[in-house]
Amino acid sequence: MKIAVVGAGAMGSLFGALLAEAGNEVWLNDVWAEHVNAINQNGLEIEREGKVRKVKVHAVRDAGKIGDAELVIVFVKSTQTGEAAQIAGDLAGMGGMVLTLQNGMGNADTIAEVVEPARVLAGTTSHGATLLGPGSIRHAGTGPTTIGVWNRTKEGFDRAVRFAQLFNGAGIACEAVEDARVPIWNKLLINVGINAITALTAIKNGEILDLEVTRNLSCAAVEEAMVVARGRGISVTEDMVEHVLAVAKATAANRSSMGQDVDNGRQTEIRAINGFIVREGRDLGLKTPVNWTLTALIETLEKHY
Ligand code: NAD
Secondary structure, three states: OEEEEEOOOHHHHHHHHHHHHOOOEEEEEOOOHHHHHHHHHHOEEEEEOOEEEEEOOEEEOOHHHOOOOOEEEEOOOHHHHHHHHHHHHHHHOOOOEEEEOOOOOOHHHHHHOOOOHHHEEEEEEOOEEEEEEOOEEEEEEOOOEEEEEOOOOHHHHHHHHHHHHHHHHOOOOEEEOOOOHHHHHHHHHHHHHHHHHHHHHOOOHHHHHOOHHHHHHHHHHHHHHHHHHHHOOOOOOOOHHHHHHHHHHHOOOOOOHHHHHHHOOOOOOHHHOHHHHHHHHHHHOOOOHHHHHHHHHHHHHHHOO
């Protein structure tokens, strides 16, 4: 299959490389010239559990050189989704599918403004990756990937099954679901309870559990977001608050992605995470003071890097 990846940072490079290793024709598209040049000159270097391998894959800065693709994967940060959606729409042409596995909420809707919703696939992944430098990434962890077609039709589900098979064939354990909103909301709730708090306080995920006051803050943010999810008709996992604390424990030594963004003076995905809860709450007439405060503090921090 011909596959294009728009946003070939840590995750885009990883998924592109795994799909290329399975024999697909993969094109990575990124605005970062050094990274694109390094991949074309030396291949993409992947470090996994101390071992390094190289994968040959096409990389371009100009997406116009790729032509139509059957599958386009959007893996930019959520702050760039609008721009990436336009590129993805062009690459998908009249019949291709566009997939987002980005964190946060709103990415699939942004893509669906450009590509008809029946051709938008959305989901989540528990794979983890880090950029080490131009042309080089670390595959930090594996886990399940879930995808579904955004318009939630029977035909859509059949399509999702076909693409899940493609991923499974590339060693990316993937399940097709009828309603991708459920796993996306469940992952969003984890990010709501961990990301902004760790980013603001410079702590690692596990340190959320150290003090009762920090645990309570995390639980309050998640409980607020669960009310918003239910207001939108999403049946989120009942014991989500405990689950978020369990994830913080299981990833105790990790610095969250938002934490890393703040450490490096980059724009964060706050608007697609806690900020999304605030906007949805406002729409539903629900108060979200904890998520509002976390969003306001991160936005203030971003402005004063
Ligand atoms: P990243 O910053 O490593 O990669 C994003 C890439 O997009 C960068 O290389 C950047 O140059 C490129 N880019 C920006 N604007 C572009 C444009 N207009 N056209 C083409 N390329 C563009 O980010 P990441 O860690 O790979 O994360 C991507 C998404 O996946 C985020 O939503 C993140 O939350 C999510 N995610 C990340 C992980 C992880 O472990 N890193 C895990 C699950 C989900």
